[in-house]
Amino acid sequence: MSTRIDARGLSCPQPVILTMSKIREMTKGRIEILVDTDTSKENVSRAAKSKGWDVQIVEPDGSGYRIVIQKD
Amino acid sequence: MGMKNVLASRWGVIGVGAVIGILAPILQKLGNPGNMGICVACFERDIAGSLGLHRADIVQYMRPEIIGFVLGSFAAALIFREFRPRAGSAPIVRFVLGVFAMIGALVFLGCPWRAMLRLAGGDLNAVLGIAGLVFGIWIGTLFLKNGYNLGRSQKTYPSVGLLMPLIAFGFLLLVFIYPQIQGEPASGVLFYSVKGPGSMHAPLLVSLGIGLVVGVLAQQSRFCTMGAIRDLTLFGQTHLLGGLVALVLAAFVTNLVLGQFNPGFTGQPVAHTLHFWNFAGMTLAGLAFALAGGCPGRQLFLSGEGDGDAAVFVIGMVAGAAFAHNFGLASSPAGIGTHGAAAVAIGIIVCLFIGFTMRTKLA
Numbered sequence: 430m431s432t433r434i435d436a437r438g439l440s441c442p443q444p445v446i447l448t449m450s451k452i453r454e455m456t457k458g459r460i461e462i463l464v465d466t467d468t469s470k471e472n473v474s475r476a477a478k479s480k481g482w483d484v485q486i487v488e489p490d491g492s493g494y495r496i497v498i499q500k501d
Numbered sequence: 502m503g504m505k506n507v508l509a510s511r512w513g514v515i516g517v518g519a520v521i522g523i524l525a526p527i528l529q530k531l532g533n534p535g536n537m538g539i540c541v542a543c544f545e546r547d548i549a550g551s552l553g554l555h556r557a558d559i560v561q562y563m564r565p566e567i568i569g570f571v572l573g574s575f576a577a578a579l580i581f582r583e584f585r586p587r588a589g590s591a592p593i594v595r596f597v598l599g600v601f602a603m604i605g606a607l608v609f610l611g612c613p614w615r616a617m618l619r620l621a622g623g624d625l626n627a628v629l630g631i632a633g634l635v636f637g638i639w640i641g642t643l644f645l646k647n648g649y650n651l652g653r654s655q656k657t658y659p660s661v662g663l664l665m666p667l668i669a670f671g672f673l674l675l676v677f678i679y680p681q682i683q684g685e686p687a688s689g690v691l692f693y694s695v696k697g698p699g700s701m702h703a704p705l706l707v708s709l710g711i712g713l714v715v716g717v718l719a720q721q722s723r724f725c726t727m728g729a730i731r732d733l734t735l736f737g738q739t740h741l742l743g744g745l746v747a748l749v750l751a752a753f754v755t756n757l758v759l760g761q762f763n764p765g766f767t768g769q770p771v772a773h774t775l776h777f778w779n780f781a782g783m784t785l786a787g788l789a790f791a792l793a794g795g796c797p798g799r800q801l802f803l804s805g806e807g808d809g810d811a812a813v814f815v816i817g818m819v820a821g822a823a824f825a826h827n828f829g830l831a832s833s834p835a836g837i838g839t840h841g842a843a844a845v846a847i848g849i850i851v852c853l854f855i856g857f858t859m860r861t862k863l864a
Contacts, residue, residue, distance in 0.1 A: 437653070438587070438590070438653030438654045438655060438656075439650065439653055439654075440590060440651070440654065440794045440808075440810070441725075441728065441794050441795065442645065442728075442731065442732070442735065442736075442794070443650050445736065446645060446735075449736065465585065465587070465656070466583075466585055466587075467506070467581075467583045468723050471506070471509050471723070472723075475738075475740060476736065476738070479738065492585065492656055
């Protein structure tokens, strides 16, 4: 199961809040998050790792980044 | 994962906090006011004075540190390809939050950076200010948990993101065109203080240089004092907190070495001893920073990397400083201003109004 969060244009701490609430909701699976700043990229990755999720992909996407996190 | 940003790691942000904690007391040693080696709120207030937006003649100086913060962040953003012009997330709200953030900070007499520097210099009144700051940020996190947000910004023209660095550069040109004349209250279009905190400053190029260094480091490390406290209360994260603690400890040690540590409540430089108003002023400021998503320093660094909304917050703070001194809202060592109490009450009501009414579901 894969879910997508579009956090582009949202300032700190919204991308992390959205990611954390999705992580709480799903407990495991695959989440794709779109962000538009390097700060958000770092914050979302750090938050996911702290909850035991694997940060699998971080790649440039448009003018921002696409992050894929997963937990089995 | 691309190029690894070392400064954004745990030890990176701790290192940056420590560097700021060392440089600020050195700036004080070189001439900046007591426990005010760096104060974003006070320095933006001095800039408002140097431009004549208020005419409190003891706090007028075009502080090169602030110019350096914006230009240093801009340079770092360009070098590391992080310049992202963006704007359009509730700018008027950010302006109003900037105004009241400044008013709250000037009731306490300092931004969060200076609150930490005051503590590190032995000013125990800072404990009340920091308690208020934490309380205000905590109120902000309650709004964040309930869906408060200012909406999305949009990617925009590079020139939008360039405006704040250009303004900073323009101010720097003004300093060189109209340099301070010893004993004169004005030079060309710029006002200068001949006495008081505005007359106390490190040499121009030292201030500018340190400002640029801090701008680069803070942009890359995402150092944020409000974020440090917010992330702890909101997520239980201590990443940014490491930088904040490092700043206090490094400044404390540096003050000891430089003979600038004087513990106590009374007789502290540019401070008053009204505990309630130290607390309440920073409660207002902390709430406004939390609702706007960054401490005053962080907003400057964001404005340097192209964030037009952070730039509006900065301009709001400058406007707030003008209101604070024109309307008698700012405190002084003698106590709070004539209308300082009313301004804090109004500011908290406005922030609560913003927090309660701006909620949407984003996902």
